[in-house]
Amino acid sequence: MTIEAAVGPPLAPDAAAKPPVIHPVWVRLNHWINALAMLMMIGSGWQIYNASPLFGFTFPREIALGNWLGGALLWHFAAMWLLVVNGIIYVALGLATGRFRRKLLPLYPRDVLHDLAAALRGRLAHDDLSSYNAVQKLLYLGILLTAVVIVLSGLSIWKPVQFQGLTSFFGGFDTARYVHFAAMAAIVAFLVVHVTLSILVPKSLRAMIVGR
Amino acid sequence: MSRQRKSPPGVDGKLLIKDAAKLMPAPSRRLFLRGALSVGALTMLTGCDIIDGDTAENALRVVSDFNDGVQAFLFNPNRLAPEYPESAIKRPFPFNAYYSEDDAPEIDGDKWQLEIGGRVENKKSWTLPELYALDEVSQVTRHICVEGWSAIGSWQGVRLSDFLKRVGADLTSKYVWFQCAEGYSTTIDMPTALHPQTQLTLKFDHRILPRAYGYPVKIRMPTKLGFKNPKYVTAMWVQNNDGGGYWENQGYNWFSGL
Numbered sequence: 001m002t003i004e005a006a007v008g009p010p011l012a013p014d015a016a017a018k019p020p021v022i023h024p025v026w027v028r029l030n031h032w033i034n035a036l037a038m039l040m041m042i043g044s045g046w047q048i049y050n051a052s053p054l055f056g057f058t059f060p061r062e063i064a065l066g067n068w069l070g071g072a073l074l075w076h077f078a079a080m081w082l083l084v085v086n087g088i089i090y091v092a093l094g095l096a097t098g099r100f101r102r103k104l105l106p107l108y109p110r111d112v113l114h115d116l117a118a119a120l121r122g123r124l125a126h127d128d129l130s131s132y133n134a135v136q137k138l139l140y141l142g143i144l145l146t147a148v149v150i151v152l153s154g155l156s157i158w159k160p161v162q163f164q165g166l167t168s169f170f171g172g173f174d175t176a177r178y179v180h181f182a183a184m185a186a187i188v189a190f191l192v193v194h195v196t197l198s199i200l201v202p203k204s205l206r207a208m209i210v211g212r
Numbered sequence: 213m214s215r216q217r218k219s220p221p222g223v224d225g226k227l228l229i230k231d232a233a234k235l236m237p238a239p240s241r242r243l244f245l246r247g248a249l250s251v252g253a254l255t256m257l258t259g260c261d262i263i264d265g266d267t268a269e270n271a272l273r274v275v276s277d278f279n280d281g282v283q284a285f286l287f288n289p290n291r292l293a294p295e296y297p298e299s300a301i302k303r304p305f306p307f308n309a310y311y312s313e314d315d316a317p318e319i320d321g322d323k324w325q326l327e328i329g330g331r332v333e334n335k336k337s338w339t340l341p342e343l344y345a346l347d348e349v350s351q352v353t354r355h356i357c358v359e360g361w362s363a364i365g366s367w368q369g370v371r372l373s374d375f376l377k378r379v380g381a382d383l384t385s386k387y388v389w390f391q392c393a394e395g396y397s398t399t400i401d402m403p404t405a406l407h408p409q410t411q412l413t414l415k416f417d418h419r420i421l422p423r424a425y426g427y428p429v430k431i432r433m434p435t436k437l438g439f440k441n442p443k444y445v446t447a448m449w450v451q452n453n454d455g456g457g458y459w460e461n462q463g464y465n466w467f468s469g470l
Contacts, residue, residue, distance in 0.1 A: 015403045036293065048360065048406075049360070050357040051358075051360055052357070052359040052360035052361045070356065070459070070462055070464050071272075071463060073276070073358070073463075073464065073465065074273070074463060074465075075272065075274040075275055077275070077276065077279055078271075078272050078275040078276070081275070093389065111468075115385035159286060159469070159470060160354075160356065160470050161291060161292075161434065161469075161470040162286050162291060162433050162469070162470070163288065164293075164294055173354060173356060174362060174364050177360060200350060
């Protein structure tokens, strides 16, 4: 409530001259730190995967991070802190400022179907970037949930003895690796859509950089 | 960012590093992070080398040391690794090392002795019959490799904490260092050495440890990654300084707890 208001009053007297802030500075900082941390986690994760592939393929070394298993593990368990600390701050502020509730709720299946149909016909309006359509709400809520899954499944792979209850919850050590991989795949799929749409609607990218 | 090394004019430094990385044999690759920085996703994103390889490597090692502390804090000395039924044992249990099975040490058990040193009262070496005569404990636990695969195995031997007490080890020491026949080594923290499931292992699946699994002695600890479980052990040292290890010195995380 107070933080967002302090960073950018939605309607200042000169609102006509200066458009309102869509993303306060803490959201933008969280977003780009998270982007960096995720690239490091995904790149090093691919290199780690290559040491013992779950499926019949490996990731090309050119797009993986760390050069060998030991290097990739160092990256993964360093970027982990950036991801988790940044993520905790983001979730705390998202809840405390009411941003999550305001931006992501309410969400009704009917609206999702309606907006999805409109989006596929290319008729979804983007006039007001401060308000998310139902498909956006669904995707952002989904990615938040996926973030929880990838962190918890990662913890259960890292500490299958100390956190053995968590590891059991994910079906044991071997299965937790598949869950961790599936969550990564979901995040990469989200990234493809997310980045594509931000390029198709450049003012949304601009808003995440300069705030408005 | 300052770069210490400059490529000769007309030479693409990145390509040089890329080629050099290919030439280096995987296990002895000491400059792994420099290669990582030139070919990794980060560089593709920014189009520059970001930071000098040494700086990045040092920074990552600092975080790895920090992670040792976090893992020591998370380690509960009373929490046991899950045990499994005998039917869950992986057969054949995989052989794994940085060399092929044919190159594994072939040790003459009649001549072999376990050397004991460092902060212990009784530094007498132990023969195999002497070790076989000690009380036996057994476990069926999951061996988890740093590579990501895992396999359930069955190990029998002497509880390491009992053995350390028997030789009069100073249990307030910080580390136990193990030396192996092929030159492998590793160091573990004392709390892990005293964990009830940490075992001076003499048998696999109730039979004398075969050569592939570390004859005559391996150290089994289900609370650490596989590479921290040394095979073909020839010496055990109780000490206050970290003796490092074969993989640890190349960049694997030191604590590597599970």
